[in-house]
Amino acid sequence: MMLAVNEFLDDLRGGRMTEAPIVTVEQGQLQGKTVNSPSGKGFYSFQGIPYAKPPLGTLRFKAPEPADPWDGVRDATSEGNVCPQIDPILTKEFIGDENCLYLNIYTPNLDGAFLPVMIYIHGGGFKNGSGSASLYGGDFLVEKDVVVVTINHRLGALGFLSLNTPEVPGNAGLKDIVQAIRWVKENIHNFGGNSGNLTVFGESSGGVATAILTASHTAKVLISKAIIQSGTAIDNSVFQKSPISNARRLVQQLGGEAEDVDDILEFLNATSARELVEATEKLSNEGLNFGATIEKEFPGVESVITESFSDILTSGRVANIPIMIGSTTLELTLERKSDDLQDLIPEELHIERNSEQSLEIADKIKSLYFKGSHTGVESLNEYFELLSDTMINIHTHRHVKYLVQVSNKPIYYYKFDYVGELNWSKKLLSSLGLHHAGHMDELGYLFKNEIMKDVEPTPQDLKMRERMVRMWTNFAKSGNPTPEENYYLTVTWLPVTRDNLYYLNLGSELSLGSNPDKEKMDFWDEVYSKYFRIWEQPKAITEEVVRKSDKIVPVPEQTPAAFHDETTPESEPTPEVVSPVQIVETPAEPEPSQTEEVIDQIEVVQETTLVEVTDNNGFVKEEVPTEPITKSEPEPVNIINGNGNEVKKPRTSNEIKMVQQPNGTPKDVIRANDPPEDDLPKNIGVNKFVNFFESLGGKK
Known part of the structure; x- marks a missing residue:
């Protein structure tokens, strides 16, 4: 009897699974495969789907163009190339290929067009990472009847070079993401997905990208909901301040002498991807990173963001959609290179170093974050908390406070502080004697990944995974992560209000709180209210553009x-x-x-x-x-x-x-x-x- 019921339910969900499913999209036909999740539930996998033309030749550094059609049935049973980068985990060497604009789709059902769609943007500081199933397998999410999409986008200088010209205005990597979302919106109904219910979510630089999409006049009309994890675009440090100067430094690193933007473009177009990536990595070690830019508007040229994110957010021009946003307890555990606490005062406050104001803030930081000395190994945990606040948590807090003032949609705020066997940073933090969740740790509970294939999760870990997966997919379905209380979701997660910053603490047990880290955040609110000037924040690129046509060469x-x-x-x-x-x-x-x-x-x-x-x-x-x-x-x-x-x-x-x-x-x-x-x-x-x-x- 039970077998018959299960067969009936299978029929309702699209019948028995085909071993070699074929789906038709705008460009042609795709053949995928059927796979089983860890629990044994079958789903369809389509990998290595091109969503744009390969960005080769004259398309390097340019906005993506729609993918070309193909004849016959295209094999979609394996992933496409990752974008050129230095492998951050295994080899620490160059990997990837410029022909890398691919996405992967995982779906439990190919019939109908009603399932919510979750599009994941990977992290990696805009210089490495991919949508590979080795890190971001959608198995656990798909089990909850959603369609999961993971994407690759261009990285480093190849994705974020900006010369402030119509030819190379910048943000090619973000435009890749927008193009991928457009492709999904046009084609996802063929995979059982609802094109009118797209949730974009991302972590770290993927969280930054997600935040930018909510403020982008180009992208915000495409998405229904957003989940911003451990990164936000209200942090001005994620934007390049002098992209043309950065491009010149890249040329110099490569041994060139190009100065005007035309020579720079010619030189970099003629340089191999490997050389570009290796030179970019060296500059990154010196503190220069190719990230997003606030683009100048050019007639007939599509842009992603042309104003300060803070301006767009505070003026209420971000997407009016439900948003989940949060961070982990210890986001960053970087090496301490200085004992001067003035180094951790955000640059965007424009406070002169060693001024009376700067020294006063540094003294307040010391008394607020450190019980005793702020140097030495014994203060390491306190230092990491301070670092995490100044790099991510303060900006997340500010983003939430601004957002609730301008949105009439629910805003769900969280703190992830669970420590289990599936935490990505467990070994690192344990070796440092720290017992908190670190950067990326929530991902071990949302995605299947190769890093944890030999890890034996505890019953509590499995419970946390089920909680996380349910909340994330519930939000994608209805905009409410806890529509009802049950064995796993024991608390109703309240959205923030203008008077109360409700948040959900994701620890060993779920608990609803208010105003996380109130004393510290109140201090930073006071500092920002006194020194932050929105009109001083980065606008569109103001660097002078020197072109060959501007030069007069004597005969x-x-x-x-x-x-x-x-x-x-x-x-x-x-x-x-x-x-x-x-x-x-x-x-x-x-x-x-x-x-x-x-x-x-x-x-x-x-x-x-x-x-x-x-x-x-x-x-x-x-x-x-x-x-x-x-x-x-x-x-x-x-x-x-x-x-x-x-x-x-x-x-x-x-x-x-x-x-x-x-x-x-x-x-x-x-x-x-x-x-x-x-x-x-x-x-x-x-x-x-x-x-x-x-x-x-x-x-x-």
């Missing part, structure tokens, strides 16, 4: 010896074009003080090829017709300058391949070390100065 009176000029007799031999080109220098007597410039790249290939012979300032002196070149990969050449010295050839990864259209404008650019794409030209050559000439109006 030299003398003709360098290395080039033919317009008076070359017709009897002079035409330069012979080899693969891809051989630069022929004619003898001449240069001025004694003159130093020859080096041409370090080669010529453009068209239907009828022209070799442009230029002087040492880059101006065209002559165009020599040659036979078309059909070779796709240039042979390395060494160039001899006018003094007879061999010039070091450029790095392979810095070679640029271009093809011109009939009007002489470049059609596409790919890096020499990239595999050819079917939609990219195969007959291509090189010319470093093409963009320069075009910026002057183009040469007809």
Whole structure:
């Protein structure tokens, strides 16, 4: 009898599961697979689904473009590439590929279009991480009849370079997320999901991204609910203050000298992903991180955020949706590099160091956070609490206080303080003698992951997992995490009010409290009310943008010896074009003080090829017709300058391949070390100065 009932319920939920399910989306058909959750419940898995074109060639650093359609049935049984990064856990070495804009979908039912959808944004400081099932398996969540989506997005400089230009305004990684959400909204009904009920949730930088989406004029109309975990965009440190300067530092780290934004873009476009990531990692160790930017608005260019997040939040222009927001007890356990407590006064308060105000605040911090000395091992736990407050908890508290003033939707505030076998930081914190939940610890109870595959959870751990999964999925379903009390959910979680910051303490038992860490937060509220000036906070990028077209380059009176000029007799031999080109220098007597410039790249290939012979300032002196070149990969050449010295050839990864259209404008650019794409030209050559000439109006 019971078996028959179960079979009947299976029929209601879409019938028996197909081993190789096929789903049709806008771009074509996908074949997934059926898998079983740890409890034995079956669900469908579709992995490695492209939601955008691969960001290769001219699409590097640019906003994502919709994915191309495909023929036949695409295999969706394994994950796509992770985005280029340094592996933070295992190898500590470069991994990934730029062709990485993929998402994964896990669903209990392919029929109907009624299940709530939860879209997870991974953390990693905007420089590493992915939506991989090895860390974020959706098994436990899917068991509660929701559709789970995990996504990859571009990271580091590849995802967050900003030159404050229409071509590279910044936030490509955030635009990836928006594009993924759009794809989900258009296609999730084919996976049993409700496109009108999308909950975005993320942790750490994923929490920052989630917060930004709620304030984005582009994204906030797409989402129904948000869960912001251990990170918020009200913290101005998550935004780049000087992105163009950061880009220059990246170029310098790579050994380049580019200064104007066009040269910077050309140089970075010609650099391999591996070199970019490794250079970015070195800068990160020096304190420079490529994160979100407040974009400048350009006509016809879609942006994510163009104003201070604080401005948008306090003026009530964030998405008016139910929100869950919270943090863990000990968010950060970083090495203490200084005993000066002034170092932990938030920079956004603009308090002058060693001023009377700064010293007074430091003294108050010491008395509030430390029972005795604020140095030494014995004060480590207190130091970590202070660090966690100044880096995350204060900003979460402020976000909640501002949000409740402008929203008429429920805001649920939490503190995660459970310590169990599934805490990701358990080994670290235990070794330090700390007994609190750390950064990312709640994730061990929401997701299946490989880190914990050999860990044996206790009965209490399993109870906490069930509690967490139920609250998160209840919220996605109805906007209320505790719609009814039961064995697992023993407390009704009240949303915050303007008069009372209710919060749920997620410890060994659930308990409802009010105004967490009241004494400390009251102190920081007082400091912020006195020193925080919203009009002093970052606006759109104000750095001066220097472009090639802004420069006036004088035409030299003398003709360098290395080039033919317009008076070359017709009897002079035409330069012979080899693969891809051989630069022929004619003898001449240069001025004694003159130093020859080096041409370090080669010529453009068209239907009828022209070799442009230029002087040492880059101006065209002559165009020599040659036979078309059909070779796709240039042979390395060494160039001899006018003094007879061999010039070091450029790095392979810095070679640029271009093809011109009939009007002489470049059609596409790919890096020499990239595999050819079917939609990219195969007959291509090189010319470093093409963009320069075009910026002057183009040469007809």
